Amino acid sequence: MPRCDVDREIDMPRTRSLIQTVSLATGLLVLGTVWVFTATQNVLPKYAANGALVDSVVSEQAGRVGIGAASVEGRLEVKSAGVNSSPIVARNSANTNKLFEIVEGSAGNANLYVYTVSGSQAVAMSAGASSPRVEVKSASTNSSPLIVRNSANANALFEILEGNGGHSNLYLYKLDGTKAVAIASSNDNSYFAGAGNVGIGTTTPTAKLHVAGNVVVDGNIGAKYQDVAEWVEATEPLDAGTVVVVDDNSDNRVTASRRAYDLAVAGVVSPTPGVILGEPGTRKALVAHSGRVRMKADAGYGAIRRGDLLVSSATKGYAMRSTPMNVGGARVHRPGSVLGKALEPLASGRGDILVLLTLQ
Numbered sequence: 001m002p003r004c005d006v007d008r009e010i011d012m013p014r015t016r017s018l019i020q021t022v023s024l025a026t027g028l029l030v031l032g033t034v035w036v037f038t039a040t041q042n043v044l045p046k047y048a049a050n051g052a053l054v055d056s057v058v059s060e061q062a063g064r065v066g067i068g069a070a071s072v073e074g075r076l077e078v079k080s081a082g083v084n085s086s087p088i089v090a091r092n093s094a095n096t097n098k099l100f101e102i103v104e105g106s107a108g109n110a111n112l113y114v115y116t117v118s119g120s121q122a123v124a125m126s127a128g129a130s131s132p133r134v135e136v137k138s139a140s141t142n143s144s145p146l147i148v149r150n151s152a153n154a155n156a157l158f159e160i161l162e163g164n165g166g167h168s169n170l171y172l173y174k175l176d177g178t179k180a181v182a183i184a185s186s187n188d189n190s191y192f193a194g195a196g197n198v199g200i201g202t203t204t205p206t207a208k209l210h211v212a213g214n215v216v217v218d219g220n221i222g223a224k225y226q227d228v229a230e231w232v233e234a235t236e237p238l239d240a241g242t243v244v245v246v247d248d249n250s251d252n253r254v255t256a257s258r259r260a261y262d263l264a265v266a267g268v269v270s271p272t273p274g275v276i277l278g279e280p281g282t283r284k285a286l287v288a289h290s291g292r293v294r295m296k297a298d299a300g301y302g303a304i305r306r307g308d309l310l311v312s313s314a315t316k317g318y319a320m321r322s323t324p325m326n327v328g329g330a331r332v333h334r335p336g337s338v339l340g341k342a343l344e345p346l347a348s349g350r351g352d353i354l355v356l357l358t359l360q
Helices: none
Strands: 007-012 015-020 043-047 053-061 064-067 076-078 088-091 098-104 110-115 121-127 133-136 146-149 156-162 168-173 179-184 191-194 197-200 209-211 227-234 243-246 253-256 265-269 275-277 284-298 309-312 319-321 325-327 330-332 338-342 350-358
Touching: 243 284, 265 338, 265 350, 284 338
Parallel strands: 064 076, 197 209, 227 253, 227 275, 284 319
Antiparallel strands: 007 015, 043 053, 053 064, 088 098, 098 110, 110 121, 121 133, 146 156, 156 168, 168 179, 191 197, 227 284, 243 253, 243 265, 265 284, 284 350, 309 319, 309 338, 325 330, 338 350
16 A cells, blocks of 8 residues: 655645645545646746646757747747747847847848947848848948958958948958058949959949049059050051051041052051050051051161151051152151151061151
8 A cells, every 4th residue: 555644735826735645545635736737848838827837938959949949950049920020139238229130021031130229220131032131330420330350350351431421432451451442432433343344434344444434644644555546447457567548538547558758647557555545446447646666667678777767668558768858958858758766677678666656
């Protein structure tokens, strides 16, 4: 026969029960109220309004805590109650304003908000199937709403700064923390960089620097090549170094020279000008008219020495040494025919020589 000699009181919410046990042939006699609770495994219990123990929404599985979640993957997992509800909200110590909040948006998208001391949104991050976005609010003028630092947390790698008048400034830094790129914009400026090209006023730059608009330079412009050329319509495809003259049969067009001392001489075809004027075209050639450029020359009309004046020759597209005329005892070169001065010699035959273009 089982026997238990216990005589004590058990305090439970809303109920004070006296449990006494005596030896009976049938087992245990209980005087008072007995609460029986069947718990769900891994779920923390709680007291209901009537004082009964029931399952809560908090579960614990192998050291992982879940709130409203059927299965828990992380150390803490919280299930949203529905669209536009906040599964996680952090408030300040005064419990007046939100500091941090996660909201389930439309279609189950996740929205994350970080608030300022005054309770206004400082950072808004939304993720959706078609329109993910991140918004960071600047605190004030000359403040940085976004800074990315290196792994040592010593130097900034990337920074966005609100400049004067609300303009945005973007900075890229070197490893030592000095600025490598600084971009400032105003309401009427645009900037785009991609594929190694930089555009100002255009989102499709076709050169290393493409400016869609006027350019004012207060300093110097440095170019590797030393001639100025412009796009001019040509009668035929022309090789680099070809001497050209104004075409007799069409306006604003050039052709390869064919006559000696041609007064219609216009310049030389340049393959890589330092400065290019005009717009390109399929039937156009780059014609240099000043600077230093390589020119086709024919020494069959006389050896070319450094400093000799050059003119067109009877050889198509080639220059030759100018022979001065005797005018009243003075040696004079034909005005209007001179292309420039030879900077390199050519003793015989044909070749390309460097010439200082000085059309006269």
